[in-house]
Amino acid sequence: MENKKLIEFNKILSKHAPPFRDRAELERGKYDFAIAYPDPGSLPLDGLLAALKDGLSDEGQDLALYPDVQGYAPLREYVSYKLKRDRAMTVDPEQVVLGDGSSQHISTIIDLLIDNGDAVITEDFCYSNSLTKLRISGADIHGVRCDKSGMKPDNLEMVIADLVAQDKRPKLIYTIPTFQNPQGWTMTLERRKALLDIASFYEIPILEDDCYVDLRFEGDNVPAIHSLDLTGQVMYVGSFSKTIAPGLRMGYFVGPEEIIGRFRMVRKISGSGVNEFAALAIHRYAMSGLDDHVEQLLKIQRDRRDTMIATLGETFGSNAKWSTPEGGLYLWLQMPESVDLNEVTKEALEAGVGYQPGTMFAADAGSGQNYARLCFGYNSSEEISKGIEVLSDLFSQKGFF
Numbered sequence: 439m440e441n442k443k444l445i446e447f448n449k450i451l452s453k454h455a456p457p458f459r460d461r462a463e464l465e466r467g468k469y470d471f472a473i474a475y476p477d478p479g480s481l482p483l484d485g486l487l488a489a490l491k492d493g494l495s496d497e498g499q500d501l502a503l504y505p506d507v508q509g510y511a512p513l514r515e516y517v518s519y520k521l522k523r524d525r526a527m528t529v530d531p532e533q534v535v536l537g538d539g540s541s542q543h544i545s546t547i548i549d550l551l552i553d554n555g556d557a558v559i560t561e562d563f564c565y566s567n568s569l570t571k572l573r574i575s576g577a578d579i580h581g582v583r584c585d586k587s588g589m590k591p592d593n594l595e596m597v598i599a600d601l602v603a604q605d606k607r608p609k610l611i612y613t614i615p616t617f618q619n620p621q622g623w624t625m626t627l628e629r630r631k632a633l634l635d636i637a638s639f640y641e642i643p644i645l646e647d648d649c650y651v652d653l654r655f656e657g658d659n660v661p662a663i664h665s666l667d668l669t670g671q672v673m674y675v676g677s678f679s680k681t682i683a684p685g686l687r688m689g690y691f692v693g694p695e696e697i698i699g700r701f702r703m704v705r706k707i708s709g710s711g712v713n714e715f716a717a718l719a720i721h722r723y724a725m726s727g728l729d730d731h732v733e734q735l736l737k738i739q740r741d742r743r744d745t746m747i748a749t750l751g752e753t754f755g756s757n758a759k760w761s762t763p764e765g766g767l768y769l770w771l772q773m774p775e776s777v778d779l780n781e782v783t784k785e786a787l788e789a790g791v792g793y794q795p796g797t798m799f800a801a802d803a804g805s806g807q808n809y810a811r812l813c814f815g816y817n818s819s820e821e822i823s824k825g826i827e828v829l830s831d832l833f834s835q836k837g838f839f
């Protein structure tokens with residue numbers, strides 16, 4: 439017994455196991471520009487508490503049951519109403535599935551569609567967690583070149599035609615068309631139509647990730663790709679993370695019955711439905727205070743974006759460029775090509791500033807070393823100015839300016 443060897447779990451992991459993640463990677467900066475959080479000071483805690491109280495007194499005893507596999511029906515009805523009102527999407531509540539944030543749904547779709555070696559199309563730089571999940575699933579990821587209007591249709595068509603010619607028709611196009619993460623642009627209506635035309639010609643489903651759409655503080659709303667789709671090839675995910683709080687873990691998926699039926703099974707075997715306790719509160723809150731709350735939030739986020747941009751202008755000089763997003767929670771910083779922002783990420787964190795280097799978002803896993811995503815949702819305007827100054831001092835010590 440005494441000489442018993444410890445089991446070496448690293449040797450018996452399944453081929454689907456994700457890479458190891460150290461706790462140190464979770465460290466946050468005082469000036470936290472790394473993650474797209476909303477403003478902590480304006481979280482609607484009183485509204486949520488009142489909504490939870492109402493929900494529990496109305497239906498609390500139902501917590502004794504396992505929830506509906508697609509999630510709390512009244513919240514799905516609210517999602518259906520909101521998508522009609524805000525995104526011109528006609529969606530029956532039976533076509534909605536609630537989940538632990540929208541990332542859980544993205545992950546499920548990848549599990550349902552992608553086998554090792556399957557080709558998947560994304561934007562050239564896109565949400566890092568979706569890329570990680572695609573890589574774990576063995577996807578062959580192809581990033582399409584983008585400009586300020588979104589994916590370039592000529593490049594999209596070329597990439598797809600090339601893959602089809604090799605008998606590798608892509609299984610999925612994953613896009614973040616509104617306040618694209620990390621690039622910040624919103625895909626124009628023309629580009630959305632062009633994307634849909636190409637995808638329908640080649641019969642490739644689209645997963646439209648509209649996580650940030652409610653956070654528009656200027657410019658015109660652009661219709662959801664889902665609302666333009668006549669062939670049922672567009673699946674859609676949205677979230678309450680950016681309008682209420684990510685800690686609630688509540689997102690939604692909309693898709694065709696063939697896929698929803700699989701979601702029902704996935705949810706059933708993972709304990710059925712989604713956290714009903716949170717759903718009761720979110721539903722009551724969404725029906726009463728959410729719209730006013732988002733209006734308040736937009737004023738705060740716009741000020742913070744403006745502060746970040748103004749301080750970058752004062753301290754970063756003409757060597758750097760950045761996007762000016764009309765909404766969302768981040769901007770995309772571009773330094774001269776010779777700069778490697780991966781190398782200084784750790785040092786920046788030690789100086790108190792967190793950011794994510796461009797390579798984390800690169801579909802090809804290598805480009806973007808001179809880019810970074812800077813989020814402006816979490817810190818106050820004063821902190822944002824200070825944090826950008828700290829970053830500017832570090833970058834000038836490194837000779838980047």
Ligand SMILES: Cc1ncc(COP(=O)(O)O)c(C=O)c1O
Binds near residue numbers: 541677678
């Ligand atoms: C583009 C995009 N999609 C999805 C998510 C996942 O959000 P959640 O799972 O909290 O809904 C995020 C989170 O930052 C994101 O940036």
